[in-house]
Amino acid sequence: MSEGLNFTLAADDVAVQAEARALGAVVAPFAAEADESHVIHEPTREALRASKLSEFMVPAAYGGRRESVDPFLVCLIREALMPASCALDSMFALQGIGSYAITLAGTPEQKEQWLPRVARLDSLAAMALTEDGAGSDLRSVTTTVIDKGDRLILNGRKTFISNAGFSDFFLVLAKETTAAGQEGLTFLLVPADAPGISISPGAEIMAPHVLGDIDFADVELGPEARLGAAGGAMELVLGTLTVFRVSVAGAAVGLAAAALQVAAEHAMRREQFGRPLARHGQVAQLLAESSIDVEMTRLLAYRAADLARREGGAALTQCTMAKVAATEAAGRVVDRCVQVMGRWGVVRNSPMERYYRQARPMRLYEGASEVLKLGLARDLCAPYAAARKEN
Numbered sequence: 001m002s003e004g005l006n007f008t009l010a011a012d013d014v015a016v017q018a019e020a021r022a023l024g025a026v027v028a029p030f031a032a033e034a035d036e037s038h039v040i041h042e043p044t045r046e047a048l049r050a051s052k053l054s055e056f057m058v059p060a061a062y063g064g065r066r067e068s069v070d071p072f073l074v075c076l077i078r079e080a081l082m083p084a085s086c087a088l089d090s091m092f093a094l095q096g097i098g099s100y101a102i103t104l105a106g107t108p109e110q111k112e113q114w115l116p117r118v119a120r121l122d123s124l125a126a127m128a129l130t131e132d133g134a135g136s137d138l139r140s141v142t143t144t145v146i147d148k149g150d151r152l153i154l155n156g157r158k159t160f161i162s163n164a165g166f167s168d169f170f171l172v173l174a175k176e177t178t179a180a181g182q183e184g185l186t187f188l189l190v191p192a193d194a195p196g197i198s199i200s201p202g203a204e205i206m207a208p209h210v211l212g213d214i215d216f217a218d219v220e221l222g223p224e225a226r227l228g229a230a231g232g233a234m235e236l237v238l239g240t241l242t243v244f245r246v247s248v249a250g251a252a253v254g255l256a257a258a259a260l261q262v263a264a265e266h267a268m269r270r271e272q273f274g275r276p277l278a279r280h281g282q283v284a285q286l287l288a289e290s291s292i293d294v295e296m297t298r299l300l301a302y303r304a305a306d307l308a309r310r311e312g313g314a315a316l317t318q319c320t321m322a323k324v325a326a327t328e329a330a331g332r333v334v335d336r337c338v339q340v341m342g343r344w345g346v347v348r349n350s351p352m353e354r355y356y357r358q359a360r361p362m363r364l365y366e367g368a369s370e371v372l373k374l375g376l377a378r379d380l381c382a383p384y385a386a387a388r389k390e391n
Contacts, residue, residue, distance in 0.1 A: 007299075007302075009076075013072070013073065013076060016056075016073050016076060016077065017076050017077075017079075017080055019051065019053060019077075020053060020076070020077040020079075020080035020081055021080045022051070023047060023048065023051040023053060023080075023081065023084075023088070024080055024081055024083065024084030024085070024088070025084070026047045026051075027043075027044055027047050027084050027085045027088050028084050028085070030043055030044070031084055031085035031087070031088070032349055032354070034085050034087035034088065035085055035086045035087050035207075035208060035354055035358075036208050036349070037087060037208060037210075038201070038204055038208050038209070038210060038211070039165075039166070039210060040091070040124070040163075040166045040210055041087050044085065044087050044088050044091060045091060045121060047088070048088060048091055048092060048121060049120065049121040052065075053077060053092060054092065054095045054118065054119055054120070054121050055119045055120075056069065056070065056073055056074060056077065056096075057069060057074070057092075057095045057096035057099065057100075057118060057119065058099065058103060058115040058116070058118055058119045059103060059115070061111075062103075062111055062112070062115035062116050062119065063115065063116040063119035063120065064115075064119055069096060069100065069103065069243055070309055071242070071243045071244075071246055071247065071305050071308035071309050071319075072302070072305040072306050072308070072309040074093075074096060074243065074244065074247045074250075074305075075246050075247045075249065075250035075301060075302070075305035076250060076305075077092065077247075077250075078092065078093060078247045078248075078250040078251040078254065079250040079251065079253050079254035079257075079298075079301075080254060081251070081254070082250075082251040082252075082254040082255045082258075082358075083254045083255060083257065083258030086207060086209075086354070086358045087208075087210075089251050089254075090162065090209060090210070091124075093244065093247060093251070094124070094125055094126065094127075094162055094163055095118050095121070095124070095125050096125075096243070096244055096247075097125070097127055097240060097244050098124075098125025098126045098127045098162075098163065098167065098169075098170075098171060099114065099115065099118045099125040099171075100239070100240045100243060100244065101127075101171050101187050101189075101227050101228075101236040101237075101239070101240060102114055102115060102171070102189060102227065103115065104227075104228070104236055104239050104240075105187070105227040105228035105236055106189065106227060107224055109224075110189060110224070114168075114169060114189075117168070123167075123168035123169065124163050124166050124167040124168055125163065125167055125168075125169065125171075126161060126162060126163040126164060126167035126169070126170050126171070126192075127161075127162075127170070127171045127240075128158040128161045128164070128170045128171065128172045128173065128190075128214055129141075129158070129173045129237075130158065130159060130160050130161065131143065131156070131157060131158055131159055132157075132159050135368075136367070136368055136371040138173065138185065138234075138237070139185065141156075141173055141174065141175055141185065142156060142157075142175065143155065143156025143157065143158065143172065143173070143174045143175065143216065144156055144174055144175050144176070145174040145175070145176045145186055145188060145226075146176075146177075147176070147223075147230070150223070151220050151221065151222060151223070152188065152220070152221040152222070152223060152225055152226065153218055153219070153220060153221075154172065154174060154188060154190065154196075154216045154218075154219040154220075154221060155216055155217060155218060155219070156174060156215075156216050157213065157214065157215050157216070158170075158172065158213065158214045158216075159202065159213045159214075160202055160203065160211055160213075161202065161211065161212055161213065161214055162209065162210060162211060163210055163212075164199050164202065164210075164211065164212025164213065164214050165199045165201070165210070165212040166210060167192055168191070168192050168193075169189060169190060169191050169192055170189075170190045170192060170214065171187055171188070171189060171190075171227070172187070172188045172190050172216070173185055173186075173187060173233055173237070174186055174188055176230050176231060178230045178231045179230070182231065183231075184230065184231020184232070184233070185231060185233040185234055186226055186227075186228075186230050186231060186232070186233050187226070187227040187228060187232075187233040187236050187237075188221060188225050188226055188227065189225050189227055190216075190219065190221060190225065194219050194220075194221065195219070195220070196216060196217045196218050196219035196220070197214065197215070197216060197217075197219060198214075198215045198217070199212050199213070199214050199215075200212060200213045200215075201213075205361065206357045206360065206361070207354075207357045207358040207360070207361050209361075238313065238316065239313065241316065241319070241366070241367075242308055242312060242313045242315065242316050242319060243308065244366070245316075245319045245320060245323050245366050245367065246301060246304045246305045246308055246315075246318075246319035246322050246323060247305070248323045248326070248327065248362060248365070248366050249297065249300070249301035249304065249305075249319075249322035249323045249325070249326035249327070250301050250305065250326075251362070252297070252301075252323075252326035252327045252329070252330040252359070252362050253294060253297050253298045253301050253326050253330070255330050255334070255355055255358060255359055255362075256290070256293065256294050256297070256326075256329060256330040256333040256334065256359075257294050257298075258351070258355065259290075259330075259333055259334045259337040259351075259352060259355040259359075260287070260290045260291060260294055260333055260337060262337065262341075262351055262352055262355075263287065263290070263336075263337035263340040263341055263345075263352070264278070264287055266340065266341050266344065267283055267287060267340050267341075277340065283340055286336040286337075286339060286340050287336075287340065289332075289336065290332070290333040290336050290337065293329040293332060293333050294329070294333060296325075296329070297322070297325050297326040297329045297330075298326075300321065300322045300325050300326065301322045301326050303318065303322075304318040304319045304321065304322035305319070305322070307319075317376065317379050320367070320372050320375065320376060321376060323366065323367065323372065324369050324372050324373060324376070327359075327362040327363045327369065328363060328369060330359045330362060331359050331360065331362075331363060333359075334352075334355050334356050334359045335356070337352060337355070338352060338353075338356055
């Protein structure tokens with residue numbers, strides 16, 4: 001999207017969007033199988049590899065398609081992939097989410113070792129943040145890293161980790177006491193085959209997802225495993241969110257739009273009381289409200305992603321707004337669409353039933369709506385709080 005109030009996609013953006021839609025069409029015949037899998041679905045992985053879309057997740061210097069990772073293109077791609085397959089969208093997204101801290105703070109050797117493999121999908125990436133007692137409140141993590149001078153010792157347990165058991169490395173968030181004696185959070189780049197790591201299958205959720213739990217027992221790492229400064233992980237977390245949080249909005253818009261298309265086609269095809277469902281006032285209202293939600297959140301998502309493309313971290317508030325708005329709207333839209341389709345909307349493994357289950361978790365991951373709204377309200381009120389102190 002060009003700078004300013006230009007609502008037309010640039011030619012390069014349209015070309016990338018077409019690539020993503022083409023990949024969705026390739027995966028569509030086996031999407032239902034992929035979306036019910038709790039392990040990596042290899043045909044989906046091979047299709048994504050062949051498309052080379054994962055190249056958008058790393059800079060050009062390490063095999064990427066653009067000089068830097070472009071939040072707008074990631075958002076656009078996810079909007080096209082999510083309607084085709086939740087598993088495909090997740091696999092694509094995690095290549096960036098699980099590796100971006102290396103792009104930001106990795107050593108030249110780490111970048112050379114891992115980023116080209118991420119771009120080619122030879123290695124799967126994973127970010128290990130959450131624990132049983134630490135979800136939205138990341139400062140509650142209990143996983144620890146101790147600096148022994150010539151090595152780092154990692155201990156702890158991570159749960160609900162996407163790609164665990166299949167990824168080749170983890171970006172692990174751990175608590176560390178810095179040289180100054182202050183406790184902070186540190187990011188570590190941990191090879192999945194490091195001694196002391198054990199992985200167990202994770203919980204099975206309503207929209208199947210590749211999840212696992214990871215135990216770290218006296219895992220020894222070189223000092224270079226620390227990404228960025230000791231205690232400096234939150235800067236890398238925020239940098240990752242700036243690029244990828246808005247892409248959740250793109251995926252939500254894509255899912256909502258696909259659900260609405262299925263419902264609209266059904267409403268025109270099915271007749272009751274002598275006319276198509278869409279000609280009944282209450283049904284028409286459900287469809288119209290959903291169409292408004294889709295277009296409204298698409299515009300917000302595109303604007304936020306374009307700001308992130310041009311302004312980086314300064315756009316995080318807009319990206320957060322887009323994520324909240326689009327995921328909440330997707331829930332409303334899909335619920336209305338199920339209502340439009342009646343019994344046909346709840347048939348197990350039908351597209352609409354899959355959309356319904358897939359929409360719900362989107363309001364939770366990468367920041368639950370309620371937690372994100374607290375931050376948005378704080379940002380909104382900050383100028384008035386400052387004025388109150390002055391008075």
